[in-house]
Amino acid sequence: xxxxxxxxxxxxxxxxxxxxxxxxxxxxxxxxxxxxxxxxxxxxxxxxxxxxxxxxxxxxxxxxxxxxxxxxxxxxxxxxxxxxxxxxxxxxxxxxxxxxxxxxxxxxxxxxxxxxxxxxxxxxxxxxxxxxxxxxxxxxxxxxxxxxxxxxxxxxxxxxxxxxxxxxxxxxxxxxxxxxxxxxxxxxxxxxxxxxxxxxxxxxxxxxxxxxxxxxxxxxxxxxxxxxxxxxxxxxxxxxxxxxxxxxxxxxxxxxxxxxxxxxxxxxxxxxxxxxxxxxxxxxxxxxxxxxxxxxxxxxxxxxxxxxxxxxxxxxxxxxxxxxxxxxxxxxxxxxxxxxxxxxxxxxxxxxxxxxxxxxxxxxxxxxxxxxxxxxxxxxxxxxxx
Ligand SMILES: Cc1cc2nc3c(=O)[nH]c(=O)nc-3n(C[C@H](O)[C@H](O)[C@H](O)COP(=O)(O)OP(=O)(O)OC[C@H]3O[C@@H](n4cnc5c(N)ncnc54)[C@H](O)[C@@H]3O)c2cc1C
Ligand code: SF4
Ligand code: SF4
Ligand code: SF4
Numbered sequence: 001x002x003x004x005x006x007x008x009x010x011x012x013x014x015x016x017x018x019x020x021x022x023x024x025x026x027x028x029x030x031x032x033x034x035x036x037x038x039x040x041x042x043x044x045x046x047x048x049x050x051x052x053x054x055x056x057x058x059x060x061x062x063x064x065x066x067x068x069x070x071x072x073x074x075x076x077x078x079x080x081x082x083x084x085x086x087x088x089x090x091x092x093x094x095x096x097x098x099x100x101x102x103x104x105x106x107x108x109x110x111x112x113x114x115x116x117x118x119x120x121x122x123x124x125x126x127x128x129x130x131x132x133x134x135x136x137x138x139x140x141x142x143x144x145x146x147x148x149x150x151x152x153x154x155x156x157x158x159x160x161x162x163x164x165x166x167x168x169x170x171x172x173x174x175x176x177x178x179x180x181x182x183x184x185x186x187x188x189x190x191x192x193x194x195x196x197x198x199x200x201x202x203x204x205x206x207x208x209x210x211x212x213x214x215x216x217x218x219x220x221x222x223x224x225x226x227x228x229x230x231x232x233x234x235x236x237x238x239x240x241x242x243x244x245x246x247x248x249x250x251x252x253x254x255x256x257x258x259x260x261x262x263x264x265x266x267x268x269x270x271x272x273x274x275x276x277x278x279x280x281x282x283x284x285x286x287x288x289x290x291x292x293x294x295x296x297x298x299x300x301x302x303x304x305x306x307x308x309x310x311x312x313x314x315x316x317x318x319x320x321x322x323x324x325x326x327x328x329x330x331x332x333x334x335x336x337x338x339x340x341x342x343x344x345x346x347x348x349x350x351x352x353x354x355x356x357x358x359x360x361x362x363x364x365x366x367x368x369x370x371x372x373x374x375x376x377x378x379x380x381x382x383x384x385x386x
Pocket of ligand 1: 087
């Protein structure tokens, strides 16, 4: 079968599928559950457009960040469900309030993250990081149509999705602003579906309306938590004890392209980049603001600068100037792609032969048990003063 680009570097951005006017490309799961383009040779005319726009086949045009800020939304209730300081949501709000359009990632039914157009009534669905690959669907086609109508459009996604959008559009648009996330990697949606099926059965959870990975409430931050229709938590496990989350953070279950990611660098692809500012000294933050997850904001272009200036005029958001080089030195996702672990080889061997349950428990749980034993030993030694 003809490949559009080197398969191990294909991010599954879907730009090739959306650009093919013959409808010859479908995104299909491979043996590891990752979405890849598959060409129907009966429909393909051999025009070569798909491979010519693919971001893997074209070196990205990177920007050096011009400025760096630590930032957060002041109102706790507004940023409660946000991943970091809620800056992605603030940028989205700013676009919507000024008559523009914004695109981001929400869950579809069955908890597959999808990129969709955000409205004022759906904005809350887009808060928080879904540590799962989101499916681009027809978003690039819709964005292009809006850009051609002259509308201001904001696109927020992983760097490879931003690169996919640029490739699809094939030319720069003054009315497009992009925002990429500092990105550790993604797991295929099939793994999250597998994990949810296990927990549903084990804990008899019939009504799950939301799945969260991050929160301003410490007990739900870096924890996999499941919520019912009334917004009540029904189940929660900290990342260190949760196989899906551990698999993501310990590089066991990431998509292959994430281990070869060309965007894991301080030089950025979008107008603005957002991540977590874990190095920020929070002691200076007013305690009445509640717990604050601070955003790292990199301003990479003049367009990004203008947008951040506009947001900073709003008194609802705090911006603190940071030194780009010091602040970002050593941030793993801004330095190099996630390294492959021994456990990922175990997972990749077992997943196609067995199931998510067997592969994840065999590859990830020994690490969790080892950590628990280590922790218990530490407590025992402390108690016995040895
Ligand atoms: C898969 C993934 C890996 C990440 N890895 C790192 C990392 O290693 N280091 C780091 O500093 N930061 C990382 N981030 C970024 C961080 O988790 C926050 O998303 C970022 O700081 C924005 O926070 P916020 O509070 O401004 O966003 P919020 O206001 O909470 O809004 C969340 C935004 O993220 C977008 N989003 C959510 N899930 C996805 C998804 N699966 N794909 C694309 N877009 C999505 C939504 O559309 C929305 O715009 C990662 C994010 C994701 C999604
Ligand atoms: S355009 Fe995207 S999905 Fe298509 S081959 Fe290239 S990287 Fe893969
Ligand atoms: S070569 Fe042209 S027709 Fe064939 S899959 Fe690619 S874009 Fe579609
Ligand atoms: S690590 Fe790189 S390839 Fe993987 S989702 Fe993030 S930007 Fe895309």
